Every structure is written in structure tokens, then in C-alpha cells.
Amino acid sequence: MAARTTTRLAIGYALAVAFIAAAPLFLDAYWLDVLNSVGLYVLLALSLNLILGDAGLFNMGHAAFYAVGAYTTAILSTRFQIPILWTLPASAVVAALFATLVARPVVHLRGDYLLVVTIGLGEIVRIALVNDVFGLTGGANGIFGIARPTVFGLKIRRPHEFLYLIWAFVAVTVLLFHRLEQSRFGRALNYLREDPVAAEGSGVNTARYRLLAFALGAAWAGMTGTLYAAKMTIISPESFGFWESVVLFLMVILGGSGSIPGVILGATLVVVLPEVFRGFASARMLVFGLVMMVMMVVRPQGLLAFRILRFKESDVRRAGASQ
């Protein structure tokens, strides 16, 4: 059973890789750009999935971490002329530190209270950016003139070049997050999502793991912010508003909270479907709201639901052998 799902997953990923790699052959620049947005949103949704799906912490201010990463890159690039891709680790560290700092006092709050607090945090960050905090963020106009990234001397400028950069990062992320899911850390997160009291009782330091989930999710959102800043060359506060956080939240919930392929599917559908139905632009949000309500009644676990990890026969034998 488990082996069959793994094979199916591998086939799914192989098809996706083949499709992305060949995309520039049959898609025009517009649709390549859509595909780039899909990539960025997959990264963001996967990073939120660590917090919301794996650890079960209702975070509806994820856009704030994304913003911190994007602004870190923009400031380092425009003021200190640091090459874009070198700012990736800086964005990750700054976003993770920021997340640790703000999540520290609120991480113990129960479900929907945490939701409201993170909405508040997200809004405060947006208002701070609009008000040109520390004179660094450029106010409501944001920051422009961010440099293009360079990989091995090749300047990345056109949509298909960004396609490979972004999706390479997606591939690395998916691989890492699948490994993380199976690790001690990932299982601890799942445990504390299912039952925090029992987890605490079995020696999982819940406060520490929750903070780590926030820090890691924020670091990934921050790095996605770097890619976003590099792609757009202009960033402004309105890209990181409440609505952005809601959309990310939905990608995780609709796709299948806690399930990596589910979240990828969720992000893809939420970005691509509105593009396909561009003709009904004004009514599509209405349908979106309706889908959310219906989904929660019909299939609350999401399209591709999270599967509980089971030990394989071989795992048990290996564990026995090592003792």
C-alpha cells in the first residue's frame, strides 16, 4: 500500500518535472509567467504548510514573513549592491529571526486566537512598510530598481530563465520537505498537531517545536520573497496584504493540509483557475468564497489529503536489526 503511493507520487513528480522543463517549447511568455507565479506560490504554500499543516498552528499572517524576505533583499540590493542570490541566506535569517521574535509571546494561544493575532501581526507589518519604517522601506511606493540575479555569469531576465531558477528552487524545497516530513522534527510537529498534551507528555518540547516550525516556515517564505523581488524588480506593501495571507491559507487547506502533493495542487489550482476563467473576472471571487464553504462540508481534509505515516515492514526489521 505505502509502496504503491510512493511510486504514484514519484510518477507524478516526474511528469511535473518533464512538463516544466519542456514548457518554454509550447507556452508563450504570458503563460510562462503564470507558471512562475505558480512556482512562487507553491514555495509559499509549502512554507506555510510547515506551520499550518504540519504543526497545526493557524497562521494567517504568513505574508508578513514573505514581505520581510522581499524587503531584506530589496534593501541589500539597492543600498549595498549585494548580488541577489547572495541575499537568499540573509532573507532566510532575517525572516526566521523576525518570526521567532513575534511568535515567541503568542505561540501558546489556542487555535482561532492565534489566527486573529497573526492577522494583526500581518497588518502591523504592512502598515509599518507603508509608513516607511526606519526610512528604509520607501513607504507606499515601495522599492524599485532591484538588480537581476546572475547564475554562473548568466543574467536571468526573461520568463523562461526565471522558470528554471524558480522551479529548481521548488524541486529542492519539495525534496527537503519530504525528508523533513519523515524526520524526527516532522513527526514531532504532527504529534503536537494531533494532541499537544500527549506530545508534551511524551517529551516533545511543544513551545520549542512550535517556534521552530514558525522559524523554518518564515525562513522559506523569506527566501521566496527574495525570488519574488528579483523577478519583479519593484516591490511595494500592497503585495503583502491580508488578502495574500488568506490566499496562502486557502492553498494549504483546499489542497490538503499537511500533504506536500496536496499543497502543490492547491497552489496550482488557486493560481491557474482564475487565469483560465479570466472572462468571468468579476464573479470569480464570488465562486471562490462559495467553493470554500462547500469544500468544508463535502471534503474538509482537502483535495489530496494527508496520509498518516505507517511503518513499512522493512523499517521494523531494520529497527530490530540495529538493536
Place this chain on the structure above:
Amino acid sequence: MEQFFQQLTNGLAVGSIYALIALGYTMVYGVLRLINFAHGDLFTYGAYLGMTLLTSFLLHDHLGLALGLVVLAVMVMGLVAVIGVILERAAYRPLRESPRLSAVVSALGASIFLQNALMLVYGARYQVYPDILPQTTVSLLGQQVPVMRIAVVLVSVTIMAALYLFVQKTKVGTAIRAAAIDQGAARLMGIDVNKVVTIVFVIGPALGGGAGLLVGLYYGQISFTMGWIYGMKAFTAAILGGIGNIPGAMVGGLLLGVVEALGAAYVSFAWKDAFAFLVLILILIVRPSGLLGERVAEKI
């Protein structure tokens, strides 16, 4: 001194509107333990329905200003209450036994749906209320205060006092309080909890819709997205006073309105909206049960 007094009364007026909306959050949360994210949008519906009814029936011309406004308010509150009951049936009742997250997502979906339905009908631009209210000011403690500002506070406080008496003194009110404390035990005592939920979804949206009408009349300008920010602030007010607690919503609303008005005047106007969120985060860290909060059964 004059600026301080003007900001204080202004804050009380805004705060009493927050308090009216907060009552809807607090009552629903009290009974269902659900944050009704669509409540802010019901408030917006009150404002838009009020505008349509005002301009199409011109009741204030036929019945005189005072009676016309009262009839208008009753119509708006009734219609928004109907929307509230439908909302509960469609979006929340099927999820009563589901995990919390499902109900939260459904509430968000309902909010998006309601907001966009309004946009499709009225368009995305600001709407303006007709100017029918007197612009006179009265002298209060030696300061000139717009008479409408006082009226907004008085109307809100009267409604809240009536609600408080209703919940404390009547049989239905007792049933609401019982269901809020323990739904299972209330059911065993012969209380129809579904009926209580319906009543809560009549009262809350009616008050929210009334607040929307007040905002339209008082500020003159409404937009289809305004429910979000008003809703968040009213929710903050509900938490500040102690969620589930009716006098708490009143105190929290007035306090938040004053803090915001004074903060905007003396600290920084640009950060006005951030004050409410800051208050929200601080209160949840320091005293999650709120100022007048009673027992908190669960650790939050």
C-alpha cells in the same frame, strides 16, 4: 484641551459603533465558540441596504426625520437579521460538529462571498449617503459638539442596555446564557439549542446591520470592503472586554474607540489602524480573558 475633548467625544462615537458590532461577535462566540468572520460583512450589508432603502422610499420626507429613521432602522435590522439566519444555516450549521478549522475556513469563505456579491450589485466604488441629518452642534461642558455625535453614542448605549436587560431578565435570555455556559447541559434542561443559535444569529446581525446604518448616516461614505477593518476592530473590542461578555463588548468598544482617536491625534495618524491590532495582541498576551472576562474554562 479643546482638541482633547473633541477627540474624546469622537472616540466615544466610533467606539460605540465598534461596541454594537462587537456584540455580534461576542454572542456568537459565546454560544458556538466560533469567530464569525462574515459578521463585518453583515455590518456592510446594513450600510448598503440602509442607503438603498433611504434613497428609494424617502421615508424621512413622508414620516418626518425621527420616525422615518426609526422605521428605516427597523427595516435594515430585520433584513440583515434574515441574511444572518441564512448564513448560519448555509455556512455554519452543517459544520457544527466539525473541527474548528473547517468552521473558520467556511466563515472566511462566507465573508468573501458576501463581499463580492455586494460588489457585483453595487460596483466597486465608494457610495455616498444622502445628506439628511442636521449639522447643528450643541454646547457640552463649554465645548461645541456635533449633535449627531451625541446621538450615535446615545442610540448605541440604549440598544446595548436593552440587550443586556433582555439577556439577563427574560426566559430567552436565560436560555442564551445557559447554552453559552454548557450546550450539552442546556439541552438536557430542555433548551432547544438550535433555536438559541438562531436567536443569536438574529440579534447579532441586526445590531451589526444597525451599526452599518449608523456609520452610513454619520460618516456619509461607505465602501464594500469597509466591513473587514470595522469587523477586526470590533472583534478586538470584544476580546478587550472579555469575549462572550455583553457589558465587556460595550466597555471594550468605547475604550478602543477612545484609544484609537487619541492615538491618531497625539501619536501618529498614519499608524491609526495599527493601534487596534497592537491592543489586540497585547491583551491576548497579558490578559486573554479580557478586562471583564470571567472564568476561562480552556487555557488559551
